[in-house]
Amino acid sequence: MTTPLLRVQGLRTWFPIKAGVFRKTVGHVQAVTDVDLEIEAGSTLALVGESGCGKTTVGRSILGLTPSQSGRVEFEGADLRGLSQTAWRPYRRDLQIIFQDPMASLDPRMRVRDSVAEGMRSFGLGRDESERTERVQQLFERVQLDPDHIWRYPHEFSGGQRQRICIARALAVEPKLIVCDEAVSALDVSIQAQILNLLADLQSELGLAYLFITHDLGVVRYLADRVAVMYLGQIVESGPTASIFANPLHPYTRGLLKAVPSIDPHRRGGAPPVEGDVPSPSAPPSGCYFHTRCSDVMEQCRTQAPAVYGEGPQRARCFLADPSGAPR
Amino acid sequence: MESHLISNGIVLVMLFGTAATIWAVRRSRLWSSAFVSLWHRRRLALLVTAVYVGVALLDSVAWVGGDSLGGDTVSLHEARSVIDRVFGGSQEKSYSAPLATTEFYGGRGLRYPGGHWLGTDMIGRDVFYLTLKGARVALLIGGLTSLIAIPLALLFGISAGYFGGRIDDVVFFLMTTLASMPGLLLLIALIMVMGKSTLAVCVALAVTGWVGFCRVSRGETLKLRELEFVSAARALGVSEFQILTRHILPNLMHLVIITFVLMFSGLVLSEAILSWLGIGVDGSWGQMIDQARNELSRDPIVWWNIAASGAALFGLILAVNFVGDALRDVLDPRTVKDEK
Numbered sequence: 062m063t064t065p066l067l068r069v070q071g072l073r074t075w076f077p078i079k080a081g082v083f084r085k086t087v088g089h090v091q092a093v094t095d096v097d098l099e100i101e102a103g104s105t106l107a108l109v110g111e112s113g114c115g116k117t118t119v120g121r122s123i124l125g126l127t128p129s130q131s132g133r134v135e136f137e138g139a140d141l142r143g144l145s146q147t148a149w150r151p152y153r154r155d156l157q158i159i160f161q162d163p164m165a166s167l168d169p170r171m172r173v174r175d176s177v178a179e180g181m182r183s184f185g186l187g188r189d190e191s192e193r194t195e196r197v198q199q200l201f202e203r204v205q206l207d208p209d210h211i212w213r214y215p216h217e218f219s220g221g222q223r224q225r226i227c228i229a230r231a232l233a234v235e236p237k238l239i240v241c242d243e244a245v246s247a248l249d250v251s252i253q254a255q256i257l258n259l260l261a262d263l264q265s266e267l268g269l270a271y272l273f274i275t276h277d278l279g280v281v282r283y284l285a286d287r288v289a290v291m292y293l294g295q296i297v298e299s300g301p302t303a304s305i306f307a308n309p310l311h312p313y314t315r316g317l318l319k320a321v322p323s324i325d326p327h328r329r330g331g332a333p334p335v336e337g338d339v340p341s342p343s344a345p346p347s348g349c350y351f352h353t354r355c356s357d358v359m360e361q362c363r364t365q366a367p368a369v370y371g372e373g374p375q376r377a378r379c380f381l382a383d384p385s386g387a388p389r
Numbered sequence: 390m391e392s393h394l395i396s397n398g399i400v401l402v403m404l405f406g407t408a409a410t411i412w413a414v415r416r417s418r419l420w421s422s423a424f425v426s427l428w429h430r431r432r433l434a435l436l437v438t439a440v441y442v443g444v445a446l447l448d449s450v451a452w453v454g455g456d457s458l459g460g461d462t463v464s465l466h467e468a469r470s471v472i473d474r475v476f477g478g479s480q481e482k483s484y485s486a487p488l489a490t491t492e493f494y495g496g497r498g499l500r501y502p503g504g505h506w507l508g509t510d511m512i513g514r515d516v517f518y519l520t521l522k523g524a525r526v527a528l529l530i531g532g533l534t535s536l537i538a539i540p541l542a543l544l545f546g547i548s549a550g551y552f553g554g555r556i557d558d559v560v561f562f563l564m565t566t567l568a569s570m571p572g573l574l575l576l577i578a579l580i581m582v583m584g585k586s587t588l589a590v591c592v593a594l595a596v597t598g599w600v601g602f603c604r605v606s607r608g609e610t611l612k613l614r615e616l617e618f619v620s621a622a623r624a625l626g627v628s629e630f631q632i633l634t635r636h637i638l639p640n641l642m643h644l645v646i647i648t649f650v651l652m653f654s655g656l657v658l659s660e661a662i663l664s665w666l667g668i669g670v671d672g673s674w675g676q677m678i679d680q681a682r683n684e685l686s687r688d689p690i691v692w693w694n695i696a697a698s699g700a701a702l703f704g705l706i707l708a709v710n711f712v713g714d715a716l717r718d719v720l721d722p723r724t725v726k727d728e729k
Binding site: 121124149150153156157158161162166167168171176179180183184230 | 617626
């Protein structure tokens with residue numbers, strides 16, 4: 062098998078909890094624990110999970126925006142984790158990010174032309190400012206915005222338009238992988254569809270790879286080639302989109318899929334698929350992290366942490382997926 | 390170099406600076422729309438402030454020579470400002486009431502009968518002239534102190550908020566230490582140590598005054614640092630220094646301007662209090678008020694000295710506060726966002 066564009070192995074991002082006069086570390090918020098991911102060039106991996114499960118931290122840790130403790134983040138074979146800002150610089154062009162909040166992701170005091178051109182300026186792309194302006198205009202056309210509007214300020218655009226500007230800013234440095242951190246969650250459904258179509262078009266045209274972080278399973282089914290499901294900082298199941306939707310192995314994935322609202326009245330109602338609240342990531346449960354809320358909980362789940370089981374592309378972190386001895 | 394030449398030079402630099410600022414503001418639609426709406430909201434307050442600034446500037450441009458108005462030869466060899474030349478030189482012997490033709494005590498005739506709009510003080514100086522002279526002192530104290538305090542507060546506030554950790558600890562320690570001392574005592578102590586000069590008063594006011602804005606800028610930087618456009622800039626390989634100058638600082642500028650205006654009026658008032666304690670700056674309104682203290686107990690009362698200086702102080706502070714208040718509304722990013 063060829064090396065994937067991005068391979069994340071055993072990524073761990075824990076935030077220390079400090080207390081007392083001397084700021085002693087008294088514990089950790091275990092935001093991300095031993096996460097493995099792989100993204101092929103030109104493909105889309107969706108990272109799903111409920112809020113607070115560490116999806117965003119995974120994205121930020123991959124880009125080095127949030128420091129991580131251990132593991133490997135290999136981009137085209139080179140380990141990026143723990144590099145200094147200077148050592149990171151050559152890879153910044155290849156890895157870009159689009160954020161959730163289109164209000165906060167553009168500097169309100171900067172004309173959008175300057176925001177979009179910032180990466181080009183930083184990497185010295187384009188001969189001079191006028192050439193960069195031309196390129197910004199092209200990018201505006203590419204993301205279906207009026208190129209005459211490049212001298213406006215962010216507050217003069219709508220949420221969807223701002224998200225397009227953010228896409229243009231990421232595209233300006235010609236990346237190979239874009240982390241889309243809940244990129245459409247803050248938008249109207251109709252505008253979501255436009256942005257998703259734009260992202261899909263850009264992917265087929267430019268061969269981009271996406272790490273699509275979302276909690277919206279509808280978006281996942283539409284856009285993703287592969288899915289990774291996160292719970293309390295761990296990947297509990299991963300595999301090709303079609304097989305996960307058809308045959309989820311992990312009880313949590315099954316619960317998530319059941320929770321998708323349906324227009325079919327026969328599928329509505331009944332008990333909520335996953336009950337209770339997410340346990341605190343600073344004191345995760347013993348054994349399997351999900352055993353406190355699992356509908357299929359067994360005795361060994363309470364004490365033993367399950368490994369990742371499964372043959373082929375679909376794998377799950379659950380004893381039920383263990384082919385050698387599932388008790389039922 | 391002679392002090393009046395330095396003063397002339399500073400006026401020239403300030404005029405160029407104002408021109409450059411106007412040019413820069415006109416280029417940025419965000420700022421120019423803010424100032425247009427400020428003009429529509431507070432036209433009178435802006436005009437009053439402009440009159441004060443104009444008087445202070447006219448009092449700062451000085452040269453040697455010209456006619457001697459009071460007929461005294463010493464003034465021929467001194468640098469005298471525009472205000473000195475137009476309003477100065479009408480010296481009397483003692484008190485006279487506004488527009489009076491005779492002296493207040495004794496009823497002897499005046500040298501300039503009816504020529505003193507606001508009367509004269511104990512040693513016969515024209516009160517209107519002294520009040521005009523006070524404008525320069527007030528603006529000097531407010532301006533110079535802000536010029537020391539605000540950059541200091543910005544530097545400490547931004548570095549503490551942005552870099553955090555040890556730097557934040559040190560800055561926070563400094564701030565809480567200064568804040569825990571009674572401000573007036575610290576002021577007096579600093580002026581005693583540095584000696585009684587305009588610069589010493591300004592430095593002392595700056596040292597006690599930077600903490601408030603430092604706390605504000607630190608908090609705002611903490612908020613801005615976590616915003617996604619800063620993360621996006623970092624992901625685009627923009628250096629920390631450029632993030633500070635291109636993203637953090639411009640987003641603090643509205644606070645700088647609001648703080649400058651509001652701090653300014655507070656500083657002028659503080660100087661009046663210091664004058665009252667006898668450690669103020671020579672020629673300030675505060676000193677005029679201080680000297681007029683005993684006059685209030687005279688019978689018939691000598692009221693024009695304290696009335697003139699008090700009204701001048703009141704007018705400046707009221708106008709500046711009105712402008713500052715409107716600035717806060719106009720420059721608040723939340724209101725800027727709603728404007729099209």
